[in-house]
Amino acid sequence: MFVTLFKIRSYQDLQVLEAIIHRLVSIIKQQMARAEKIVYGFHNKVTLLISLSSADHISSITKLLDSIIKEWNRKDGPPLSAGIGNSYYGVENIRKSYDEAGKALSYLTEQNRPGMIRYGEIGLNRFFLNQKPEEIERFLNEIFSPLWSHKAKKNELEKTLLVYTNSNRSAIQAAEKLHIHINTLYQRLKKIEEALNLSFNNTEDMLKIELACHLKRTFNA
Structure with a gap:
């Protein structure tokens, strides 16, 4: 299992934001209809937990996530970023993947960048995420x-x-x-x-x- 955190990076009206998050959740559910998942939105973020039958499926799933984000940003929606945690066996490690997804997302936020990044891709930068x-x-x-x-x-x-x-x-x-x-x-x-x-x-x-x-x-x- 692994966690992906999506974040709407800018918004002005909370009611409009709620509608945007609802639309994003609907798109994720539609595009990933075949995946075993839990997805929900809260404030300006969407949390996605995916369960895979094999680690071999990670690459195809991340490509699908990347295409969702690129299509969203291409259509001039509010800038969307996403961080992906590593995959682990067992429900006891969901929190670990969640924390990693949050750190990856924080890295993109610090960079003021839309798009998607996996926790493993930020490399050395993970040591500076908590630095002011x-x-x-x-x-x-x-x-x-x-x-x-x-x-x-x-x-x-x-x-x-x-x-x-x-x-x-x-x-x-x-x-x-x-x-x-x-x-x-x-x-x-x-x-x-x-x-x-x-x-x-x-x-x-x-x-x-x-x-x-x-x-x-x-x-x-």
């Missing part, structure tokens, strides 16, 4: 603000650092993506080390940099 946005912002400012004040073109060093880490620290790939000579890249990397008072050859320094760049690309995009 201002704490993440403060950490990013501590890392990147020295690059903003450097005597260089606006955001030039920041962009270089993001591209470099996203290229698995391959100088050749990073230089190609930035459309600069590789010697220019090495000069920028040296400036970044000096501005941040760290070394790319230090494991702890690189862990901090990799984490900051990851958060910059996801939570602070």
Whole structure:
């Protein structure tokens, strides 16, 4: 069994919201008529519990859920997001799947993104879901603000650092993506080390940099 949580991300009138949730529940029941399920709506969310006879059916079910959400958003309905928990055996694990679905949904909410995501797909980001946005912002400012004040073109060093880490620290790939000579890249990397008072050859320094760049690309995009 596994749980999927749907969320209407914006609404103005509670009576209209009630009608929207009722319509969403009806669509889910109609599209998934053959599935063993429990589905109900409350406020701006719909909870769906699905029981499968085989784990092999998970892929087809998630594809169907994805098509429901895409069709809903395509028809200019209120933006809809959904989080999917992992599948487990036994009713005692329903709560676990429910909590995972909630965390996946929270991730999309933080990203301000419609669509669907499975808990397993958020990867490392699951560790930051309970962090306050201002704490993440403060950490990013501590890392990147020295690059903003450097005597260089606006955001030039920041962009270089993001591209470099996203290229698995391959100088050749990073230089190609930035459309600069590789010697220019090495000069920028040296400036970044000096501005941040760290070394790319230090494991702890690189862990901090990799984490900051990851958060910059996801939570602070």
